[in-house]
Each structure stands twice: as structure tokens, then as C-alpha cells.
Amino acid sequence: xxxxxxxxxxxxxxxxxxxxxxxxxxxxxxxxxxxxxxxxxxxxxxxxxxxxxxxxxxxxxxxxxxxxxxxxxxxxxxxxxxxxxxxxxxxxxxxxxxxxxxxxxxxxxxxxxxxxxxxxxxxxxxxxxxxxxxxxxxxxxxxxxxxxxxxxxxxxxxxxxxxxxxxxxxxxxxxxxxxxxxxxxxxxxxxxxxxxxxxxxxxxxxxxxxxxxxxxxxxxxxxxxxxxxxxxxxxxxxxxxxxxxxxxxxxxxxxxxxxxxxxxxxxxxxxxxxxxxxxxxxxxxxxxxxxxxxxxxxxxxxxxxxxxxxxxxxxxxxxxxxxxxxxxxx
Amino acid sequence: xxxxxxxxxxxxxxxxxxxxxxxxxxxxxxxxxxxxxxxxxxxxxxxxxxxxxxxxxxxxxxxxxxxxxxxxxxxxxxxxxxxxxxxxxxxxxxxxxxxxxxxxxxxxxxxxxxxxxxxxxxxxxxxxxxxxxxxxxxxxxxxxxxxxxxxxxxxxxxxxxxxxxxxxxxxxxxxxxxxxxxxxxxxxxxxxxxxxxxxxxxxxxxxxxxxxxxxxxxxxxxxxxxxxxxxxxxxxx
Amino acid sequence: xxxxxxxxxxxxxxxxxxxxxxxxxxxxxxxxxxxxxxxxxxxxxxxxxxxxxxxxxxxxxxxxxxxxxxxxxxxxxxxxxxxxxxxxxxxxxxxxxxxxxxxxxxxxxxxxxxxxxxxxxxxxxxxxxxxxxxxxxxxxxxxxxxxxxxxxxxxxxxxxxxxxxxxxxxxxxxxxxxxxxxxxxxxxxxxxxxxxxxxxxxxxxxxxxxxxxxxxxxxxxxxxxxxxxxxxxxxxxxxxxxxxxxxxxxxxxxxxxxxxxxxxxxxxxxxxxxxxxxxxxxxxxxxxxx
Numbered sequence: 023x024x025x026x027x028x029x030x031x032x033x034x035x036x037x038x039x040x041x042x043x044x045x046x047x048x049x050x051x052x053x054x055x056x057x058x059x060x061x062x063x064x065x066x067x068x069x070x071x072x073x074x075x076x077x078x079x080x081x082x083x084x085x086x087x088x089x090x091x092x093x094x095x096x097x098x099x100x101x102x103x104x105x106x107x108x109x110x111x112x113x114x115x116x117x118x119x120x121x122x123x124x125x126x127x128x129x130x131x132x133x134x135x136x137x138x139x140x141x142x143x144x145x146x147x148x149x150x151x152x153x154x155x156x157x158x159x160x161x162x163x164x165x166x167x168x169x170x171x172x173x174x175x176x177x178x179x180x181x182x183x184x185x186x187x188x189x190x191x192x193x194x195x196x197x198x199x200x201x202x203x204x205x206x207x208x209x210x211x212x213x214x215x216x217x218x219x220x221x222x223x224x225x226x227x228x229x230x231x232x233x234x235x236x237x238x239x240x241x242x243x244x245x246x247x248x249x250x251x252x253x254x255x256x257x258x259x260x261x262x263x264x265x266x267x268x269x270x271x272x273x274x275x276x277x278x279x280x281x282x283x284x285x286x287x288x289x290x291x292x293x294x295x296x297x298x299x300x301x302x303x304x305x306x307x308x309x310x311x312x313x314x315x316x317x318x319x320x321x322x323x324x325x326x327x328x329x330x331x332x333x334x335x336x337x338x339x340x341x342x343x344x345x346x347x348x349x350x351x352x
Numbered sequence: 353x354x355x356x357x358x359x360x361x362x363x364x365x366x367x368x369x370x371x372x373x374x375x376x377x378x379x380x381x382x383x384x385x386x387x388x389x390x391x392x393x394x395x396x397x398x399x400x401x402x403x404x405x406x407x408x409x410x411x412x413x414x415x416x417x418x419x420x421x422x423x424x425x426x427x428x429x430x431x432x433x434x435x436x437x438x439x440x441x442x443x444x445x446x447x448x449x450x451x452x453x454x455x456x457x458x459x460x461x462x463x464x465x466x467x468x469x470x471x472x473x474x475x476x477x478x479x480x481x482x483x484x485x486x487x488x489x490x491x492x493x494x495x496x497x498x499x500x501x502x503x504x505x506x507x508x509x510x511x512x513x514x515x516x517x518x519x520x521x522x523x524x525x526x527x528x529x530x531x532x533x534x535x536x537x538x539x540x541x542x543x544x545x546x547x548x549x550x551x552x553x554x555x556x557x558x559x560x561x562x563x564x565x566x567x568x569x570x571x572x573x574x575x576x577x578x579x580x581x582x583x584x585x586x587x588x589x
Numbered sequence: 590x591x592x593x594x595x596x597x598x599x600x601x602x603x604x605x606x607x608x609x610x611x612x613x614x615x616x617x618x619x620x621x622x623x624x625x626x627x628x629x630x631x632x633x634x635x636x637x638x639x640x641x642x643x644x645x646x647x648x649x650x651x652x653x654x655x656x657x658x659x660x661x662x663x664x665x666x667x668x669x670x671x672x673x674x675x676x677x678x679x680x681x682x683x684x685x686x687x688x689x690x691x692x693x694x695x696x697x698x699x700x701x702x703x704x705x706x707x708x709x710x711x712x713x714x715x716x717x718x719x720x721x722x723x724x725x726x727x728x729x730x731x732x733x734x735x736x737x738x739x740x741x742x743x744x745x746x747x748x749x750x751x752x753x754x755x756x757x758x759x760x761x762x763x764x765x766x767x768x769x770x771x772x773x774x775x776x777x778x779x780x781x782x783x784x785x786x787x788x789x790x791x792x793x794x795x796x797x798x799x800x801x802x803x804x805x806x807x808x809x810x811x812x813x814x815x816x817x818x819x820x821x822x823x824x825x826x827x828x829x830x831x832x833x834x835x836x837x838x839x840x841x842x843x844x845x846x847x848x849x850x851x852x853x854x855x856x857x858x859x860x861x862x863x864x865x866x867x868x869x870x871x872x873x874x875x876x877x878x879x
Contacts, residue, residue, distance in 0.1 A: 319691035
């Protein structure tokens with residue numbers, strides 16, 4: 023069982039127990055299915071896509087402690103690559119998805135070397151810069167291929183029950199993806215590799231002194247995080263059959279950051295809860311409140327000054343209140 | 353704490369900790385007006401921590417600090433400075449991007465003392481500064497920095513001066529310069545607490561000596577004969 | 590071509606006005622202040638309103654706009670920025686970004702989302718080397734140069750400037766003299782804000798105002814500050830003009846790539862150290878093999 027104290031970030035780990043994954047999978051899976059009874063299915067599908075994106079960002083920000091303003095670049099890359107494949111290569115949706123994910127991975131491998139030369143504010147900004155460059159390429163530089171502002175219309179092929187325009191099928195498939203990503207990240211963060219990464223967040227120099235090649239760990243995590251961001255992009259493309267430059271716009275990063283913060287960073291459940299809560303808010307509130315952005319801004323301020331640990335952080339405290347001693351600190 | 357206490361500074365049983373690590377254990381000392389008292393001890397004994405706490409850079413977790421009869425522990429650095437406490441740190445950090453005159457100017461601006469007067473006091477302490485006034489403080493040697501810092505601290509006659517290891521890292525000749533300056537201050541009855549490892553300086557200047565070890569005061573020496581005897585001082589360390 | 594260069598220098602001047610506040614806040618408080626963009630855009634919108642209300646008298650509206658924004662910027666410093674001092678970078682970024690967001694929406698609410706065009710207040714052109722150079726753009730450029738010199742004098746000669754310079758290096762030392770460092774950083778923050786508004790107002794006549802203008806200039810300004818060195822005002826002066834010229838020249842040949850070029854330059858600068866190191870390694874292996 024793994025315990026992270028959301029407020030201090032300190033964590034303790036004991037050996038992997040596979041049976042616990044079944045608990046998580048059941049919990050998340052059932053929750054999403056239940057949601058589908060109360061909320062329009064295409065919204066829940068939206069949630070799953072967004073939650074995968076948020077999970078991927080949480081790996082980078084919550085676990086490794088690096089804030090990037092350009093994460094959406096990989097999301098958009100996945101989406102556009104998948105669409106381009108559908109248009110020009112094959113109508114096979116799985117091929118498109120694979121291609122999109124691969125594109126995201128490759129891009130991250132190259133850019134990762136570059137951006138990880140920096141840290142802190144420059145890191146956040148240089149990722150933003152690349153995101154902006156990517157956006158510009160899609161919207162105008164590579165217009166010939168991407169049709170710029172008009173966007174790309176695609177139709178994915180179908181085979182029997184495999185039909186991504188069929189909502190229930192898409193929902194099932196995407197939910198499985200979400201669960202797989204969740205399990206993957208859980209395994210990763212509990213593994214010795216993951217622990218090293220989390221230690222890098224705590225105190226990078228100390229990890230260096232212990233002899234680890236810190237750069238490689240950071241690079242690998244960055245690539246993993248970005249690849250996992252490309253995946254929901256491909257799912258989006260395959261489901262909606264339409265992508266436009268807004269999908270890769272740097273402004274999209276606000277949503278992801280906000281979601282991670284609401285739920286509680288550095289916490290996989292937090293990422294999912296945050297993603298769902300954020301999407302619910304933006305769907306309900308945005309349609310009913312015109313001053314939606316102002317509200318978002320005010321909520322962000324409240325979060326920074328009062329509510330830092332997010333929903334999971336407060337839930338954690340509430341649970342601990344019953345016990346005398348908090349989780350062991352590493 | 354009675355009515356009759358006219359001690360300038362009284363530290364009563366303070367504990368100071370860095371996180372969970374306690375560095376000072378129930379430390380008590382006092383300083384009378386006009387005294388020059390030294391604090392000696394090995395590295396790591398907690399001497400710097402003590403001065404930092406008195407000057408407001410750290411907060412004690414227990415005990416209290418009385419300055420002119422009033423409780424001041426936990427108050428911010430600026431407030432204590434305005435009450436007349438000055439602290440010269442061990443690292444001899446000056447405002448290196450400002451000139452020597454500029455360094456003094458900040459002190460005189462903050463206290464309202466006339467700049468000319470403040471500069472004059474500085475050049476009296478160390479005549480060579482007359483030629484250095486326009487030079488950037490970053491170019492000064494270690495000893496010159498210490499003298500500049502003391503000169504800066506003396507602007508507007510502070511009530512309590514705290515100096516952390518003034519002779520550390522300085523050559524013998526320079527140490528004598530510092531000694532001379534401290535002697536002048538002693539004659540002018542500037543109330544001073546000094547942390548010092550150079551026992552020769554201590555023995556020639558101290559009115560009293562506190563010996564610290566592992567965060568506690570293990571001895572207070574008041575007998576001048578005892579203090580003059582550097583071998584005896586050393587034995588306590 | 591001359592026109593392009595003048596345009597580049599004008600943009601550079603505006604960027605300089607805006608970036609000063611950003612650079613200072615980073616130097617004094619280690620905070621990346623997104624809210625700076627909000628002060629800029631709100632100031633410009635107020636200026637346009639004052640222009641419309643008070644008979645299009647440029648200097649009057651300018652002064653009013655700055656005067657109106659000073660207390661707002663003070664409030665932001667007091668309530669948001671100061672509380673972020675010493676906190677981890679993420680919180681500062683998120684909080685100031687929130688302020689920027691609120692500002693943009695506020696503008697949309699009060700003034701509507703449509704862009705507002707304005708026009709050249711001086712309407713005079715000079716004949717210079719066979720080109721028509723709007724006098725206005727020259728004035729803007731010269732103002733930036735004057736500002737640069739004024740700031741130098743401020744930090745080298747005035748007591749407040751010296752206190753800030755000292756506090757940047759040794760905050761504890763300045764506090765130890767009894768000076769309230771926060772107050773002086775506040776003063777400098779408000780000055781930086783006023784300059785941003787000034788820059789925005791000077792830019793307004795040759796550009797349009799829209800609710801997200803704060804975001805857009807902020808992005809480019811980050812590049813300026815990073816290229817010039819965070820907290821380094823002399824560097825900011827030169828990098829502002831270099832990037833202004835980059836924008837103008839790129840715009841001439843490939844208009845949509847202008848902003849993006851700036852990012853490419855920023856990326857290059859951010860990486861120059863590692864690029865140099867990589868280059869040395871490559872050179873060494875080549876030399877060693879040869």
C-alpha cells in the first residue's frame with residue numbers, strides 16, 4: 023500500500039500488491055459507469071479523455087514537480103497526427119491512435135532533451151514557447167497539410183462492433199484506456215524508478231549525490247508524461263472526427279493545470295477527481311454564467327491562498343483526524 | 353524579573369530549534385549598559401544562532417528575551433533595528449554594488465543621522481577609508497569589509513551591538529586594526545556582545561565572558577584575572 | 590526597409606517599457622508576475638475611455654490612466670504579490686495568472702469583446718532619407734532611451750534606488766538597518782506598473798486594443814526578460830530592441846511567423862549554455878578523433 027501525505031508530499035511505500043489494483047479499477051470503472059446514468063454520455067466520454075490528459079500532466083507536475091505551460095502541445099500533436107493518418111494513410115482507427123501516440127513520443131524525446139536543460143520559470147516558459155510554435159505551425163505554417171483554422175474532418179473506419187462513432191463503444195474503450203493509464207502510472211510511481219523521480223522533486227541535488235543520472239530520469243518521465251498526453255488527443259480525433267487548432271492552443275494548459283490543482287497534485291485519484299470536477303464546472307457553469315473566466319480566476323486565487331492541497335488533500339486530513347499518528351514520513 | 357533590573361538585555365531560558373533539531377537549550381544571559389561581553393566556544397556550539405535570535409532573525413521556541421525591560425523575542429528584524437539593535441554577521445556581507453559611502457548612506461538615511469557625521473566617524477575608525485569612499489564596496493578586502501560593517505552599525509549610536517566573529521579569516525595585522533577599533537568602542541562604552549574565537553582579543557577586551565558548548569552556557573567568567581589568563585579560557589572550551 | 594526598422598525600434602521601445610516591471614519583480618521577489626499583463630491592458634482600456642470622455646486630449650488621458658492604475662497595482666502587490674514571496678514558483682505563477690484571467694474577463698464585461706482601434710495622435714510625418722517616418726514612432730523610441738537613462742540614474746543615485754539595489758543582494762542586511770524592505774519593493778513595483786501602462790498607452794495608437802492583449806504582450810515580454818537576463822535592466826533594454834527588430838523584420842517577410850520567431854530566439858538563448866556545452870563536447874570528440 024502506498025501512502026502519500028498530500029500536504030507535505032512525503033511518502034512511504036510498501037511492496038506491490040496486485041489485488042489492490044482490482045480495487046482501484048473497480049472503483050474508478052464503476053464510478054464512471056454510474057456517472058453515465060446521470061450525465062449525458064458524450065460528456066462522460068469527454069471526462070475520460072480529459073482525465074487521461076490530467077493524469078499525464080500530474081506525472082510531470084505532481085510527481086516530478088515540474089510545471090510546464092506547454093503540455094497541450096503533445097495532446098494536440100496526437101490529435102493531428104491521428105487525423106492526418108486517417109485522412110491520408112488508412113481508415114484504421116487503431117493505426118491512427120498508434121501513430122498519434124508515437125508522434126507524441128518522438129516529439130517529446132527530441133524536445134525533452136532541449137527543455138530539460140532548464141528549470142523553474144524558464145522551464146515553464148520554454149515549454150510554452152514550443153507549444154506556441156506548434157500552434158502556429160498547425161494554424162498557419164503547415165496550413166497546406168493541416169488546413170489551418172478550418173481544421174481537419176475525418177471518418178474512422180468501422181469493423182463489426184468496433185465503431186468509434188458509437189457512443190457506448192467509445193465510452194467503453196476510452197474507459198479501459200483510462201484504467202490502463204491509471205494502473206501504468208500507479209505501477210510506475212510505486213516502482214523504484216518512480217520513487218527516484220519523486221525524490222527528484224523533493225531534493226534533486228541529493229539524488230545526484232547518490233549517483234543517479236538525474237537528467238535521464240527527468241527525460242524519461244517527461245517523455246512518458248508527454249506520450250500519455252498524446253493518447254487522449256488521438257482518442258479525441260478518432261471520436262469526434264474533427265480537429266481544429268484550438269486543440270493545441272497554449273490556453274488549453276490552464277484547464278489541465280486547474281484540474282490537477284483542484285483534485286490535489288501528486289495523487290492519481292486527485293487527477294481523476296480534479297478532471298471530472300473541472301469538466302463538470304466548465305460545462306455547467308460556462309453555459310450558465312457569462313463571467314466564467316472571472317470565476318475561474320477567483321477560484322484559482324482561493325486555491326493558492328487557502329486551498330492548496332486540493333480535494334484529496336482535505337479528504338486525507340479528514341481521514342487522518344481519526345488516527346493519532348500520521349503516515350510515516352520518508 | 354524584578355523592578356530593579358536595569359539590564360540592557362536579558363535573555364531568559366531560550367530554546368531555539370531548526371525544524372526538529374534543537375540548537376539552543378535553555379540559554380540565559382544578560383548584558384548591562386556599557387559592557388563588552390564575549391561569547392566563546394567551539395564551532396557548532398550555537399553562538400551564531402544565539403546572536404541571530406537576539407537580533408530577530410530567528411524565533412525562540414521557548415523562553416523570552418527582554419530588551420530595556422520589554423519583551424522583544426519573535427519581533428521582526430526591522431523593528432528591533434529601529435529600537436537600536438545592530439547585528440554584524442559572520443559572513444561580512446556588505447552591499448557590494450554600492451560604494452563605501454553608499455553603504456553608510458543607507459544607514460544614515462534609515463536613522464536620520466547626518467551623512468557627513470556618519471562618514472566622519474567611519475574615517476576616524478579607519479583613515480584609509482577617506483580614499484575609498486567612492487569605491488564599490490564589493491572590491492574591499494575582508495578586514496575592510498568588517499570595518500565598514502562596524503562603521504555602518506555604529507551610525508546613530510546603536511544601543512546594542514552584536515558582532516559575530518569579527519576577526520575570523522583575517523590576517524594578524526588586520527586583527528590588530530579590529531582590536532584597536534573594538535578597544536575604542538569599549539572606551540566609548542558601546543554595549544556589545546561579541547562572538548569570538550581569537551582568545552587573545554577576548555582576554556584583552558572582555559568585561560565578562562560566556563562559554564558555550566553544545567547549545568548551552570557552561571560557564572560565565574566575571575573575574576578579570578581569570579579572563580586575562582588565556583590558557584584558563586582555553587581550558588573551558 | 591527603414592520603415593521596418595523604425596517599426597521594430599518602436600515595438601522594442603514598448604516592450605522595454607512593459608518588461609521593466611516584469612524584470613524588476615523577478616529580481617526583487619523571484620516571482621514571475623503574470624498580473625503585469627492585466628495592469629497593462631486595463632490601463633490601455635481606461636486610457637481609451639478617458640480619451641473618449643475628455644475630448645481626446647492625449648496627455649491628459651494618459652496621466653489619468655496611469656493615476657487610475659497606480660492604486661490598483663498597489664493593491665495587487667499588497668494582496669497577491671507580497672503574499673507569494675518565498676513561496677514556490679508554481680503558486681506565484683498560478684496566482685498571478687489568475688489575476689490576469691480576472692482582468693481579461695473584467696475588460697470583456699465592461700468594454701465588450703470587440704477590439705478597439707485607435708489612431709496616430711500626432712499625425713505628423715517626417716521626411717527622412719526619402720521615407721515617411723511618423724514622428725510619433727520616433728518619439729516613442731526616444732522616450733525609451735530617456736527612460737533607460739533615467740532608470741540608471743534612479744538606481745545609482747537616488748536613495749530608494751540604492752536601497753533596492755542593496756536589498757536585492759542582501760535583504761537581511763537592509764532590514765538590519767531598520768528599513769522595511771517590502772515597502773521599497775512595493776514602490777518599485779508600482780513604478781514598474783506605471784511604466785507598463787505608459788508603454789501600453791504609447792502603443793495603443795499604432796495597434797488595437799483587445800481583451801487578451803495582456804496575454805500576448807506578456808508572452809513576448811517573457812522572451813525579452815529571459816534573453817536580457819531576469820532582473821537585469823540593461824540587458825532588458827537591449828533585448829527589447831533586438832526582439833522588436835526580430836518581430837518587425839519577420840513580419841515584413843512572413844507576417845504570421847513574427848511572434849513565433851521571438852520564441853525561437855528565446856529558445857535559442859535559453860539553451861545557449863547547453864548548446865555551447867554540447868558543441869564543445871562534439872568539438873572535443875572530433876579533435877580527439879583527428
